[in-house]
Amino acid sequence: MVEKYVARVERDIGAGALHVLLLGLISRLGPIHGYALIRAMTETTHGALEFRAGTIYPILNELERMDIVRSARVRSENGPPRKTYELTETGREVLAATARRWRKVHTGVAATLGSMGGPR
Amino acid sequence: MTSTILDEFLARVEERLTHLDPTEREGMIDEMRAHLEAAIADRMAADPALTRPEATLQEIREFGEPDEIARARLDDALARVPSAAPVSPSALPQHRSRRPLLVALALIVAASVGIAAYLMQSPEPTPPLYDRFFQLEDETGVVKDVFVVSAHAAFLTIDIDVGLRPSDCLSLVIKDPAGRAVVNESALCGMVQREVRYSPRADGQAGSWSIDARYERAGGWFRITADEERG
Numbered sequence: 134m135v136e137k138y139v140a141r142v143e144r145d146i147g148a149g150a151l152h153v154l155l156l157g158l159i160s161r162l163g164p165i166h167g168y169a170l171i172r173a174m175t176e177t178t179h180g181a182l183e184f185r186a187g188t189i190y191p192i193l194n195e196l197e198r199m200d201i202v203r204s205a206r207v208r209s210e211n212g213p214p215r216k217t218y219e220l221t222e223t224g225r226e227v228l229a230a231t232a233r234r235w236r237k238v239h240t241g242v243a244a245t246l247g248s249m250g251g252p253r
Numbered sequence: 254m255t256s257t258i259l260d261e262f263l264a265r266v267e268e269r270l271t272h273l274d275p276t277e278r279e280g281m282i283d284e285m286r287a288h289l290e291a292a293i294a295d296r297m298a299a300d301p302a303l304t305r306p307e308a309t310l311q312e313i314r315e316f317g318e319p320d321e322i323a324r325a326r327l328d329d330a331l332a333r334v335p336s337a338a339p340v341s342p343s344a345l346p347q348h349r350s351r352r353p354l355l356v357a358l359a360l361i362v363a364a365s366v367g368i369a370a371y372l373m374q375s376p377e378p379t380p381p382l383y384d385r386f387f388q389l390e391d392e393t394g395v396v397k398d399v400f401v402v403s404a405h406a407a408f409l410t411i412d413i414d415v416g417l418r419p420s421d422c423l424s425l426v427i428k429d430p431a432g433r434a435v436v437n438e439s440a441l442c443g444m445v446q447r448e449v450r451y452s453p454r455a456d457g458q459a460g461s462w463s464i465d466a467r468y469e470r471a472g473g474w475f476r477i478t479a480d481e482e483r484g
């Protein structure tokens with residue numbers, strides 16, 4: 134029971150953090166192709182955010198459908214053209230809203246955990 | 254051989270992306286192929302001792318299962334958002350059509366931020382308890398090996414990946430310390446994967462586990478990994 138609860142909390146944490154990180158990195162590094170984006174996600178979190186690289190592409194596809202990211206095909210020096218991603222105007226608004234929320238919540242939760250002197 | 258592994262994997266992913274139209278599906282598979290090719294090259298550059306099939310297999314394993322990839326939809330993530338959590342309207346841009354998405358994304362974040370910071374301080378992942386890769390070129394043989402599960406293991410996960418030619422098979426028996434065959438496969442043929450999970454502490458299975466794999470004129474590869482989670 135407790136294990137299921139912890140697994141669910143961790144899964145939800147991962148989902149939320151993944152989306153904010155994804156949008157933030159596309160904003161900062163875009164236009165960027167999928168492989169570089171996924172590497173940046175791994176490096177930024179030092180591997181602590183668990184996700185499978187293959188699951189990012191369907192999510193990017195849906196973000197594109199919702200006009201949150203747009204893609205372009207660019208020539209590659211060695212190999213076929215690569216698809217690159219960047220945020221649209223809508224995507225920038227989504228990121229701005231989620232980033233505001235993130236900072237606000239992070240401040241409160243970090244303060245609470247810090248004052249508890251709990252696990253690190 | 255390596256292209257076959259990659260091609261077969263991508264074909265399995267493509268089969269499952271039925272919710273996409275053919276053009277989108279093809280584009281996504283091309284992207285995944287480019288990703289995997291780049292990742293394989295990087296992995297081999299980082300570890301020159303690694304063969305291309307080994308690097309390919311490792312990348313495919315990290316990339317995700319075809320079913321898992323096909324399930325990775327944004328709706329799934331948004332559907333997990335608790336509906337009762339409050340959100341301030343002023344915190345979001347006032348675009349009616351986008352608002353549900355914004356609220357959902359904000360709630361995901363709100364539900365997760367603090368513990369995410371805690372998780373990011375987790376120690377680096379440790380290598381698995383047992384991880385062996387076998388390359389076969391029309392070979393007949395027997396592999397016998399052991400791995401030791403500690404008394405502290407709460408869970409034991411054994412992954413078996415087989416990438417043989419379609420007509421080739423191997424048999425595999427893995428026994429726990431009491432001699433019980435917890436894996437008993439008489440014919441693993443072609444490309445197959447198995448994942449089995451045990452609770453060794455509950456079942457008194459700490460100690461030496463034995464592996465016995467047999468094959469006859471088989472070509473391809475197989476890999477066995479075992480990892481324990483302590484709790």
